[in-house]
Amino acid sequence: xxxxxxxxxxxxxxxxxxxxxxxxxxxxxxxxxxxxxxxxxxxxxxxxxxxxxxxxxxxxxxxxxxxxxxxxxxxxxxxxxxxxxxxxxxxxxxxxxxxxxxxxxxxxxxxxxxxxxxxxxxxxxxxxxxxxxxxxxxxxxxxxxxxxxxxxxxxxxxxxxxxxxxxxxxxxxxxxxxxxxxxxxxxxxxxxxxxxxxxxxxxxxxxxxxxxxxxxxxxxxxxxxxxxxxxxxxxxxxxxxxxxxxxxxxxxxxxxxxxxxxxxxxxxxxxxxxxxxxxxxxxxxxxxxxxxxxxxxxxxxxxxxxx
Numbered sequence: 380x381x382x383x384x385x386x387x388x389x390x391x392x393x394x395x396x397x398x399x400x401x402x403x404x405x406x407x408x409x410x411x412x413x414x415x416x417x418x419x420x421x422x423x424x425x426x427x428x429x430x431x432x433x434x435x436x437x438x439x440x441x442x443x444x445x446x447x448x449x450x451x452x453x454x455x456x457x458x459x460x461x462x463x464x465x466x467x468x469x470x471x472x473x474x475x476x477x478x479x480x481x482x483x484x485x486x487x488x489x490x491x492x493x494x495x496x497x498x499x500x501x502x503x504x505x506x507x508x509x510x511x512x513x514x515x516x517x518x519x520x521x522x523x524x525x526x527x528x529x530x531x532x533x534x535x536x537x538x539x540x541x542x543x544x545x546x547x548x549x550x551x552x553x554x555x556x557x558x559x560x561x562x563x564x565x566x567x568x569x570x571x572x573x574x575x576x577x578x579x580x581x582x583x584x585x586x587x588x589x590x591x592x593x594x595x596x597x598x599x600x601x602x603x604x605x606x607x608x609x610x611x612x613x614x615x616x617x618x619x620x621x622x623x624x625x626x627x628x629x630x631x632x633x634x635x636x637x638x639x640x641x642x643x644x645x646x647x648x649x650x651x652x653x654x655x656x657x658x659x660x661x662x663x664x665x666x667x668x669x670x671x672x673x674x675x676x677x678x679x680x681x682x683x684x685x686x
Contacts, residue, residue: 381400381401382400383403383680384437384440384680385439386399386439386667387440387441387670388443388498388666388670389414389450390415391416391524392417393410394411394412395408395410397667405664407434409429409430411430413425414444416449424475424476427479428477438480438482438679440470441482441670442483442497442498442500442666442673443484443497443498446483446484451483452471454471454484455469455485456488457469457486457488458489459536459539460536460537461500462534463504463673463676464676468676470484470673471483484500486498488539495541496527500669501673502521503531503638504670504672505668505669506665506669508669508671508672509668517531518633518636519531520637520638520647521638522544524543524546525546526543526545528541547615548608548615551611552608557591561604561607562605564605565606567603567605568609570603570606570609571610571646571649572613572653574593577617578614578616578621579617579653581618585621590614593610593611612646617654620647620650620656631655634656634658634659635656635657635658636661637659637661
């Protein structure tokens with residue numbers, strides 16, 4: 380099988396590399412625990428070597444925190460309104476210790492808030508490539524440690540808004556009184572829904588006024604200790620959706636695309652129904668599609684092979 384491109388999604392805590400064929404199809408995937416926060420011997424070069432070891436000498440492109448201030452090489456942000464073509468024209472080249480040249484994708488900055496994203500812009504590029512016949516205006520939710528709400532208007536990313544849902548969840552479960560001395564957690568859909576409803580019905584006070592309920596409900600015997608994380612997950616995801624509606628990032632009863640890990644997407648899809656929203660899940664290879672699209676626009680792959 381001919382390899383046309385090696386594509387790398389390189390975040391804070393992990394690295395995923397893709398070997399792509401002549402039409403951008405995924406031929407092989409490697410998942411490594413080398414995010415920019417923890418690296419093997421020989422640092423970035425060592426992680427990169429593992430990511431591409433034994434693969435053909437094809438062009439290599441990477442997105443994510445590898446291009447951040449704490450990454451291998453800082454790549455300046457592209458300001459909104461930003462098109463995929465602008466991102467492709469702003470790739471930064473880096474020569475590695477093993478003689479391969481690596482092209483890094485810039486992030487996107489919304490100076491009006493201000494707000495930024497790195498890695499998610501490539502997911503947006505992949506989504507737009509996947510639905511090439513769709514209207515040029517859409518809203519996209521990219522959940523994760525830091526959820527991103529992105530508006531695309533006339534093919535350009537016009538707004539970036541970050542909600543630290545995943546990080547807040549981790550802090551509450553691991554470093555607060557709410558998660559202290561709890562037994563191993565269990566997935567509890569009923570507790571998750573209970574948290575969603577608490578967020579939805581929190582009114583002007585917002586879900587912060589309901590966070591301590593996770594403890595008081597447990598003390599009253601109305602919430603099992605092992606179900607506290609499920610309750611908090613529902614509460615925080617629900618608050619993210621409530622806030623998005625209140626801020627006008629998404630209209631009531633609207634639909635929007637969602638790109639993320641399958642398990643997390645399932646939780647958001649479940650939550651959206653409580654708020655009268657419809658989430659349209661993107662394919663699991665959306666990041667690889669975005670890297671392929673950027674490489675094609677930057678002429679890193681031969682013309683005429685783009686899917």
